[in-house]
Amino acid sequence: MKNDESSTTTLYQVASAAGVSPATVSRFLNGTAKVSDDKRRSIERVIGELNYKPNRLAQSLKMGSTRTIGVLTQALESGYFNGAMVGIEDAVKAAGYALLIMSGHWHADEEAERVELLIGRRVDGVAILTGHMSDQQILDFSKRVPIVAFGRKMTGERMQGFSLDNYAGACEAVDYLVQQGHRRIAFITGPADHSDARARLAGYYDTLARHKIEVDPRLVVPGDFQESSGLLAVNQLLAENQRFTAIFASNDLSAYGARLALYRRNIRVPEDISIVGFDDLHSSMYTTPPLTTVRQPLYEAGIGIGRMMLSLLGHEQPPVEIPPLSLVVRESVRLV
Template identity: 45%
Template sequence: MKLNNTTISDIAERANVSKSTVSRVLNDKSIVNQRTRTTVLEAMESLGYEPNIFARSLASGRSMTVGVVTQKIGSPFYDTIMQGVIQGFSGTGYSPLFVDGQWEEGTELQVIQTVLGRKVDGLLLLGGDVSLSDLDQLRKRLPTIVIGKELPGWEGQCVYVDNRAAAYEATKHLIDFGHRDIALVRGIKHHQDAIRRYEGYADALADSGIELDPDLVIEGNFSAQSGILAVSSLLMRGKVFTAIFCANDMVAYGARLALQRSGIRVPEDVSIIGFDDQAESAFVTPPLTTVRQPGHEIGVAAAAGLLSLMRDEPCELPVMKAELQRRESVARI
């Protein structure tokens, strides 16, 4: 690799302008007229100059990085959102710095302090358990967007899916196919998504005149293993069920495996619905009926919202709509 030792003085000499003018162009100051700006940029290109990001951040007071706190790096759904975040910042000059909160409030606070120490210009928080009071303190320090949570007082700074409405639609789909004994495998108990999906499930049963059986509601943690354990629990207790609404697709994969091991066919004997619409869900056997969350679109919208905040512009983030993807894992009674 050949190092380029071009300096601002070299560029100024080539463009026949002052060093201060070159500096203003590098820092994107609007007071430089377009003709001069073009001349300086052409000089930079001809000399093969690549600006030092650290030096630019010292001059401009911006690091040109944003902190992104996710949960469980490697989770297919969260990774989809992060890909959207990457696309949203592409071409803006900002680079996202990703850290993992691992669904532990203490860990989240620790990694947030880490990215704050890097002098990031903004912060995206994906899910997590950071308290509202801590979040309120954070956004006093720097522009902050929360992904996947609905928070009081944060209108316009949250981007999330209406999980309650989506869960209602999924449960109603099972009811419309004649199912009455519908089990639910929940996500992490205190997690807002899990709570809203339970509420949608309960609302759909109530609106259809079906009494909710607490014994058909099994606690889970969004993992495939919790789907296996949930089905095993239902079968060991002799519970009658013809359908399972799972907290996410990972849970559905586990539930499907546990049913297969017990000689129970999907969907002939038991129907299954998941949530998220992971890429693999269309290709499992049978293809999984699930709720599609627009993860990529959520990431893009969150990045756009944070860019607006960092520019002191109005920020309006929409409530995203989830859509039921009807496939072969649900059969009519």
């Protein structure tokens, strides 16, 4: 039988040319045990020279594994989770895993249905990128398949969860605006039932209080993390003749909408109104003007998610150091 071979080169030929046993080559390909650096380099060299392509289906059947990680994201079109998904893919591909991605669209029932579909496709594990499912639902799913949940501070026998410090990021953004002389700072919120949005709102309130700046509730306008909500929020502020010198948007997409609303009223940024966003999406460095925003290390978080998943699947992994959120100062804020 030649379960682990391509049409031209077999695993046994790779082992012979590399001077190792077929079992060593198999362990290297499957990632099921550590291989010494010398043997690893030799195997990699021979694989390249012989253009060896292992039969992944045969490997999966033999190991009882599909070598697939399911990823539940929310809205592929938003771009927010792209960095995290790239990080997950980079973390798991060296171990021979591929991603199967589905969207939950911020609906708990749809998210649960998608996880069921992923489990039905026999994925080896599921990474959940935030969402509205309850912690108990996720813990129940983890009894059936290993789970790593981003945006959740929870652990279980077959699951790990972690989140970034959105509160600290919001505090840094508001601190910066205050340091630039702003006292009338409007805030465009995120969805009320979203934990990240609540943390950012708390950071806004607490930082103003720390600077002994009274919060004007009329400057806190509801949003939903979409561009349209930023546009509508600024239209509301202007229609009500609210007085403010800066806007802190709960995410970059809301900031884009806010910027458009100001542009349509011939209000200049930052000369008339300053804007700060949150996320540091790739496009934020190309807005007019380039957007000052809080950077979320989403790629690094994705690496962490991928390595946590591999650990749950029995692969030894190095620890992951995820950098803190940080303010990226560009040109959308001025000193007043």
